[in-house]
């Protein structure tokens with residue numbers, strides 16, 4: 014982290030009392046944490062004591078974007094807008110973004126906004142220029158529900174671990190499902206959909222399949238049956 018730029022800032026913008034001379038206030042200390050160089054996403058300016066401080070820019074270094082992050086705040090504090098800013102600027106920087114937009118409130122970045130006085134004022138307050146811009150988007154929809162490109166996967170492709178999570182299986186059931194997948198794999202059975210998976214389990218717990226079931230270590234008829242019931 015580099016030093017803050019206290020001396021260039023009037024005392025009434027440091028977060029200290031008006032007239033107070035350059036002892037680093039909280040706003041300075043926050044700003045100092047953002048005083049890095051290199052490519053970064055610009056998220057806006059620091060809001061301190063109800064005032065926007067345009068020379069206290071809030072940024073994220075591009076190189077940090079492969080880490081985990083948390084955007085937190087009460088309703089209406091700008092979480093969604095922040096996500097939009099991150100996605101837009103990554104897109105502009107040539108980084109593809111995959112967004113799980115469950116509520117559909119991020120997807121608006123695909124269309125340019127409409128300028129108005131409030132936006133102009135706000136852009137001025139945070140010392141940013143604002144131009145209506147749409148960003149290239151492709152929409153996908155899970156299981157073919159909704160208008161996007163349907164995303165589908167075979168049961169084999171989905172795999173036992175992910176399927177166990179979706180089905181909320183316990184550890185024993187998860188291990189059993191793993192064994193069932195392994196069995197199908199060794200027999201060259203491709204599990205296209207859940208019907209195929211059920212058929213394999215139904216066979217394994219049937220009189221006919223019981224000897225095969227014995228061959229799969231640690232899988233009981235009851236667990237196989239319960240797993241199938243999901």
Ligand SMILES: Nc1ncnc2c1ncn2[C@@H]1O[C@H](COP(=O)(O)OP(=O)(O)O)[C@@H](O)[C@H]1O
Nearest residue numbers: 056057086087088089090091092093094095135
């Ligand atoms: N940095 C900002 N400056 C000005 N207005 C903002 C800013 N961020 C969000 N807003 C506005 O505040 C309102 C709530 O923002 P939103 O991102 O939807 O909040 P949240 O997702 O936290 O509920 C929206 O009308 C949005 O346009």
Ligand SMILES: [Mg+2]
Nearest residue numbers: 092093094118
């Ligand atoms: Mg929101």
